[in-house]
Amino acid sequence: MNQTRTVYLDNSATTPVDPKVAEAMLPYFTEHYGNPNSLHRWGKSTRVAMDAARSQVASLIGAEPKEIIFTGGGSEADNLAIKGAAWALREKGRHLITSAIEHHAVLDAFKWLGKNGFEVTILPVDREGFVDPEQLKSALRDDTTLVSIMMANNEIGTIEPIEELGAICQDRGILFHTDAVQAAGHLPLDVKSLPVDMLTMAAHKMYGPKGIGALYVRKGIRLTPLIHGGGQEFGLRSGTENVPLAVGFGVAAELASQRLARGEHLREADLRDRLIRGVLDNVPDSFLTGSPEKRLPFHASFCIPRIEGEAMVLRLDFAGIGASSGSACTSGSLDPSHVLLALGLSHETAHGSLRLTLGKDTTAEDVDYVIQTLPPIVKTLRDMSPYKA
Structure with a gap:
């Protein structure tokens, strides 16, 4: 890594x-x-x-x-x-x-x-x-x-x-x-x-x-x-x-x-879709939260069952990747996201949220690095987790 x-x-x-x-x-x-x-x-x-x-x-x-x-x-x-x-x-x-x-x-x-x-x-x-x-x-x-x-x-x-x-x-x-x-x-x-x-x-x-x-x-x-x-x-x-x-x-x-005016949001949307496909294809049981089509051009968000989102964020940080689990404004709380609960997700599932939001300087290489890095982190955490499928 x-x-x-x-x-x-x-x-x-x-x-x-x-x-x-x-x-x-x-x-x-x-x-x-x-x-x-x-x-x-x-x-x-x-x-x-x-x-x-x-x-x-x-x-x-x-x-x-x-x-x-x-x-x-x-x-x-x-x-x-x-x-x-x-x-x-x-x-x-x-x-x-x-x-x-x-x-x-x-x-x-x-x-x-x-x-x-x-x-x-x-x-x-x-x-x-x-x-x-x-x-x-x-x-x-x-x-x-x-x-x-x-x-x-x-x-x-x-x-x-x-x-x-x-x-x-x-x-x-x-x-x-x-x-x-x-x-x-x-x-x-x-x-x-x-x-x-x-x-x-x-x-x-x-x-x-x-x-x-x-x-x-x-x-x-x-x-x-x-x-x-x-x-x-x-x-x-x-x-x-x-x-x-x-x-x-x-x-x-x-x-x-x-x-x-230059269409930067369209470029970000292409990278966003690349990231979403990469995560869903390579992380078993993961699923997208929010609308697949009507969503912000830079925004990808997932739930990854059977692990804690905070653990993913810390492991990603160790690998040089800045991500969040839920909202940064309430990240100090141990309660699951009120947004995810409002979607009908269980407390346990909501705890496994991961938000990856791109910026104007994000590149395809950055996205590919995340797609390469996340799956082994998820596997390691699931192997350690008491939650089983």
Whole structure:
């Protein structure tokens, strides 16, 4: 085994900062340090940078710059969308809807609202992780004010039927939010044609810095802010703007737009399919989780029965391969993934999950190395395991 080779396949957890992004950020830590709300030249130079970054992020999804709210990350953007909309519309109605496989930033926001005077309906998903539009339609009520369904799942890669789900809400005049943290920068998106009112993004999922996200809020939608203070970000997110990270997000968004225009996501999808075939053909009893067809172009996820996913991740790491078992955000927990349980998998099977997510620099040789390395690891662990077929 060639342990000097390293292959990072945990891009759903985070991506490396692109060197062009890092280079663009540096001057805003030292040379251009003014507060963008100051009237002098130091402030004006950073205000220009903030405006440019906002335009770059907006352009990635076809939005207007004033529809982009910078936040401290995807989780904060989800919370602003969900709590902000629910609270702003509480006199109109207090019924909210989400799905069973959302990121905890969404699920926990809804749970908090459920403890504070709102009623929450959590829709089930099928074996591939899809929300049924007919079930959504049946769950809507006269007092429903907000629906939040993620665009693509971080653990199983399934892309939800957002166009259909959003249209159902649009027809009823109900706000629709989608967590697009995994999709933005990796799938072509245009909010002018998508029936979404709010959309969440995060820079570190598209080769930008950690610690900054954005919420698209369609013009005319009223939200109650979570953070009060100086009224920055159009009054929705007070606090002096993090100019270096915003600049980094802007450049990362522009580079993502260029990759999409070149068809980079199609190249990744070919490598993804190569990886999926290699794992399924060479690891006995393994099976794909999520949709075989409607999945993120860089995302491969499996369950490998009779072994623990954490053991696989550690052995792969020893072989120079970065992978994950379930979501990186909850990897410290010993509980099985709520997403896999929602698909109907048993606790025992869900513990054997493995997620391999490719990046812009992943090569066919990297994929082949993983296909070569994983099967003997699985065999060794199964030989040691008390679980037998």
